[in-house]
Each structure stands twice: as C-alpha cells, then as structure tokens.
Amino acid sequence: MGEAGAGAAGHLEVVVFPWLAFGHMLPFLELSKRLAARGHAVAFVSTPRNLARLPPVPPHLSARLRFVSLPLPRVEGLPDGAESTADVPPGEVELLKKAMDGLAAPFTAFLADAVAGGRRPDWIINDFCHHWxxxxxxxxxxxxxxxxIVLAGMVAYGGPRWANSTHPRTALEDFTVPPEWFSVSSTVVYNRHEAGWLAGCFRPNASGVSDMERFWQINEQCHIAIYRSCDEIEPGMFALLADLFQKPSIPVGTLPPQHELNDDERTPSDVLQWLNGQPPKSVLYVALGSEATLSVDNLQELALGLELAGVRFVWALRRQGSTNADVGGHGVLPDGFEERTRHCGLVSxxxxxxxxxxxxxxVGAFLTHCGWGSALESFMFGLPLVMLPFVVDQPLVARTMVERGIGIEVARDEGDGSFDKVGVAAAVRRVMVDEERNLFTSRAKKLQEVLADQELQKRYIDDLVDNLWRYKDAA
Incomplete structure (x- = not known):
C-alpha cells in the first residue's frame, strides 16, 4: 500500500517476523491467518527451511497472506542447515540468535523494496529478540x-529496565521471590533450580547480547505490546503490564490452531487408532515438547513413575535436546518397560x-512441560494437568495453574530439579485416580467454557485490529 493506501482501502498492511522457534512461528502464523481472514494483507517473514516446514495456509487466505524468505547467514558453530531451535542443541541456541542478527541487512532491503514499491507496511509485528x-x-x-507468545505473567516477572534498576536482583535467591513490582501473586515464582535460567537472561550470551537487553530495547521502541493470553486466564495482568511498560498492553486471546482438528490430509495416526479402543477419560497423555532438557535418568524415572501409577497412558516421546540417546530406538527407556506396560500404554x-x-x-488428563502453547491447547478441552516444567515461562505457567486448582506439579528436588518415580506416580494418581480428580476436572471445565466461547475469542482479535488502526500513525 502507498502512504495512505491502507486506510483508503479499508485494510492494513502488516509484516510479522517471529523468532526462529516453532513455538513462536506457529502462534505468529495463527495471528497472521486471523488478520488475513479479516481482509488485512500480511507478509510473514522467516528463513527458507522454516517456511517450508510450516503447515499449509487455507486456500481462501493465500491471496492475503504471503511468505517472505530471508536467507539465514552462516555462523561458525551452528550445524549446516540449522534454521530453528529444533535444529540445534540447547547450548547452541544463542548462536542461532547471532545468526538471526545477521538478518538485519536483508530485512532492511526487504522493507526498503516494499516502501519503494508502494507497499509501506502499517505495522511490523516482531518478537522478543529483534533488538535491531x-x-x-x-x-x-x-x-x-x-x-x-509466552505467559504474560512472565513478562511482568522479568520487568522493565527501570524497575530492575530501582530494585536490582543480584543473587539467585532474588529470582525465587516475586519482584517488588509483581503485585498479582505471591506464589507464582521460580524455584531455585529454575531461577538460574532467568538470571542467565540478564547476562550477555554467545550472541553478544543478553536476552533481557534484546527485550528491553524492543519494548522501549515498540508502540504497543500484544500478548497471547486473555483476562480470563490472567486477570489483572494487562493493567499491570500497561503500567509497568507505559504502553498499551493488548491480550489477543489464545489463538487455538484451528486447522488441526479439521485436517484430514495426514495418514491416520496410530495413536488415535489406539485411543479409539480405550474407555472414556481413562488415558493420560504425556508430552514434554521436542526441546525439553531431560537427562536419561529423569526420562527413566518418568517411565517408571507411569508404570507405578498403573494408569493408561500415551507418551509422545520426542527427541530430547540434552541427550544423544537413541530415542528413536527407545534406548532411553528402562529395560522391559514397553513390554510390561503394553496392556495399558503406548509410546510413540x-x-x-x-x-x-x-x-x-x-484422554482424561495431560502430563505436560507447561509450554504455554501446550497449556492453551489443553484448556480448549478442559483437561486437568500433571505438570513437569523446566525453563522459560514453564515454571510460572505451572504455578499459575496450581493456583487455579487445575492440576498439580510433580514433586522435585529444590536444588537440582530432579524427580523420582514415586513423585511421578503420586502426581499422576492424584489427577487421574484419586478423589481430587473430579475437582481438578471441574475447574478445568470451567476454564474451557470461557475459552471455547468463539465470540469472546473473536472480540479479542477485533480489539487488536481496532488498536492497530488507532496507533498506526504513532511512528
């Protein structure tokens, strides 16, 4: 669009540019599809391999949602062809940020070409790490x-630059208590074995820039902040964020992946076929994401805990970022585990x-690492949670859900975060078998009723669009 073209035509020109992780790219894509469905033109920017791996866009949106491919520069230490966090071990993610910083020049050229061609964007919607x-x-x-795309409470917990200067956190213990400005809860905190991750975000990494510095520079220069959340999940949070960061803080709803439930193009899943033969609400679904950093010992304790709990389960056992163990050959599982649990369990x-x-x-409950995307998906179906969080916002998601009474966490060692089969079995049985099960389920169903309200979710998107129109001339 030209200088005034977007407003005259009644639609916005929007560029979206997520961080190179599928946990970020997919919600950015869902937001893009919702904007395109309302008639706005969206350019989704990423690298060639990542764009090729995204799910297809519905044909009726393809005219308004286009993909822009920027080649990722080579960085010494990154594996050949690595373009997302799924392609690298956890220790090399910071090198991926360094590579992404090299996209500044091609992105500048893309934006200059768009302006010269009469399609000046009305907005660029970017992620936490594009400080440039x-x-x-x-x-x-x-x-x-x-x-x-994370829990909004995590952003408040991290806080703006001014708050961290006024109330500095220098010791690890400082990150295990609510910061002075975090007024919404006294129990939603990091435990000691988790706090090191957050403390590390304040220190420069292999990319040369700390994650918090990236976030602060972006937040200080952006005109509005958008959150994948809503008041029904995090009441009072968006008023706090607006006050902390002194800018409009807009919840956009949960952005459920609408295409997946109606996608009949894939070959029928063995998991779904197995579930078809199980009694209602009898199965625990176990999935810890593709990038969870479990040791082999912890994986084996998890397996033995599932066996000890004696409940039906489906375990999506994916590549573990912290180990080279033969997951594909089930080499990380205890000897004989699959044979002993064949009558009640399935490992995929x-x-x-x-x-x-x-x-x-x-499926009656979900054992999850509490990645925000997975948690939101579980809310869609009113499932109580057994929680085993690790890094990023996962611990705060878990504490938030415990506070709401939707499930419980597996007991962990406060020092190193380890857990054992007894703790796993106890947590699973409380959510799946014991009398508490009905209470956990009823609370989860109440949240489902709210989040399944399509008109409510539509209003969140409409409110975002109204705000994009309202603030688009702020530059």
Whole structure:
C-alpha cells in the first residue's frame, strides 16, 4: 500500500517476523491467518527451511497472506542447515540468535523494496529478540508491535529496565521471590533450580547480547505490546503490564490452531487408532515438547513413575535436546518397560497430532512441560494437568495453574530439579485416580467454557485490529 493506501482501502498492511522457534512461528502464523481472514494483507517473514516446514495456509487466505524468505547467514558453530531451535542443541541456541542478527541487512532491503514499491507496511509485528528491528522500521516511519507468545505473567516477572534498576536482583535467591513490582501473586515464582535460567537472561550470551537487553530495547521502541493470553486466564495482568511498560498492553486471546482438528490430509495416526479402543477419560497423555532438557535418568524415572501409577497412558516421546540417546530406538527407556506396560500404554516416537489427541474422548488428563502453547491447547478441552516444567515461562505457567486448582506439579528436588518415580506416580494418581480428580476436572471445565466461547475469542482479535488502526500513525 502507498502512504495512505491502507486506510483508503479499508485494510492494513502488516509484516510479522517471529523468532526462529516453532513455538513462536506457529502462534505468529495463527495471528497472521486471523488478520488475513479479516481482509488485512500480511507478509510473514522467516528463513527458507522454516517456511517450508510450516503447515499449509487455507486456500481462501493465500491471496492475503504471503511468505517472505530471508536467507539465514552462516555462523561458525551452528550445524549446516540449522534454521530453528529444533535444529540445534540447547547450548547452541544463542548462536542461532547471532545468526538471526545477521538478518538485519536483508530485512532492511526487504522493507526498503516494499516502501519503494508502494507497499509501506502499517505495522511490523516482531518478537522478543529483534533488538535491531525497531530502528530500521523507524527509518521508514513504520510502527512496531511486540508480540509475546509466552505467559504474560512472565513478562511482568522479568520487568522493565527501570524497575530492575530501582530494585536490582543480584543473587539467585532474588529470582525465587516475586519482584517488588509483581503485585498479582505471591506464589507464582521460580524455584531455585529454575531461577538460574532467568538470571542467565540478564547476562550477555554467545550472541553478544543478553536476552533481557534484546527485550528491553524492543519494548522501549515498540508502540504497543500484544500478548497471547486473555483476562480470563490472567486477570489483572494487562493493567499491570500497561503500567509497568507505559504502553498499551493488548491480550489477543489464545489463538487455538484451528486447522488441526479439521485436517484430514495426514495418514491416520496410530495413536488415535489406539485411543479409539480405550474407555472414556481413562488415558493420560504425556508430552514434554521436542526441546525439553531431560537427562536419561529423569526420562527413566518418568517411565517408571507411569508404570507405578498403573494408569493408561500415551507418551509422545520426542527427541530430547540434552541427550544423544537413541530415542528413536527407545534406548532411553528402562529395560522391559514397553513390554510390561503394553496392556495399558503406548509410546510413540513419531509424529503425534497433539490437538486431536487432547480432543479425543479417551484422554482424561495431560502430563505436560507447561509450554504455554501446550497449556492453551489443553484448556480448549478442559483437561486437568500433571505438570513437569523446566525453563522459560514453564515454571510460572505451572504455578499459575496450581493456583487455579487445575492440576498439580510433580514433586522435585529444590536444588537440582530432579524427580523420582514415586513423585511421578503420586502426581499422576492424584489427577487421574484419586478423589481430587473430579475437582481438578471441574475447574478445568470451567476454564474451557470461557475459552471455547468463539465470540469472546473473536472480540479479542477485533480489539487488536481496532488498536492497530488507532496507533498506526504513532511512528
């Protein structure tokens, strides 16, 4: 669109640019599809391999949602062809950020070409790590919005630059208590074995820039902040964020992956076929994401805990970022585990259609690492949670859900975060078997009733669009 073209035509020109992780790219894509469905033009920017791995866009949106491919520069230490966090071990993720910083020049060229061609964007919606992007956008008089796909409470817990200067956190213990400005809860905190991750975000890493510095620079230069959450899940949080960061803080709803439940193109899953033969609400679905950092010992304790609990289960056992163990050959599992649990359990190392599994009538609860995307998917179907969080916002998601009474955490060692089979079995039985099960389930169902309200979710998107129109001339 030209200088005034977007407003005259009644639609916005929006560029979206997520961090190179599928846990970020997929919600950015869901937001893009919702904007395109309302008639707005969206350019989704990423690297060639990542774009090729994204799920297909519905044909009726393809005219308004286009993909822009920027080649990722080579960085010494990164594996050949690595373009996302799924392609690298956890210790090399910071090198991926360094590589992404090399996208500044090609992105500048893309934006300059768009402006010269009469399609100046009305907005660039970017992620937490593009600290170089707002200044590029400012040169072309394009406002930026920061889209946070994590629990909004984590952003408040991290806090703005001024709050951290006024109330510095210098010791590890400082990160295990609510910061001075975090007024919404006294129990949603990091435990000691988790706090090191957050403390590390304040220190420069292999990319040369700390994660908090990236976030602060972006947030300070963006005109609005968007959150994948809503008031029904995090009441009072968005008023706190608006006050802390002194800018509009807009919840956009949960952005459920609408395509997956209606996607009949994939080969029928063995997992779904197995679930078809199980009694209603009898199965525990176990999935810890593709990047969870479990040791072999912890994986074996998890397996033995499932066996000890004596409940039906489906385990989506994916590649573990912290070990080279033969997951594909089940080498990480205890000897004889699959044979002993064959009557009640299924371990799958292939592709598992998570949303369809969570929606299946045989599934009664979800053992999860509490990644925000997975948690939101579970809310869609009113499932109580057994929680085993690790890093990023996962611990705060778990504490938030415990506070709401939707499930419980597996007991952990406070020092190193380890757990044993007894703790796993106890947590699973409380959520799946014991009298508490009905209470956990009823609370989860109440949350489901709210989040399944399609009109409510639509209003969140409509409110975002209204705010994009309202603030688009702020640059």
């Amino acid at each position: 992007l707002p200044s590029i956008a400012g040169e072309h008089k394009v406002p930026c919005a920061l889209f946070q 190392t292939g592709w598992v259609p998570q949303v369809k599994v969570l929606a299946h009538g045989a």
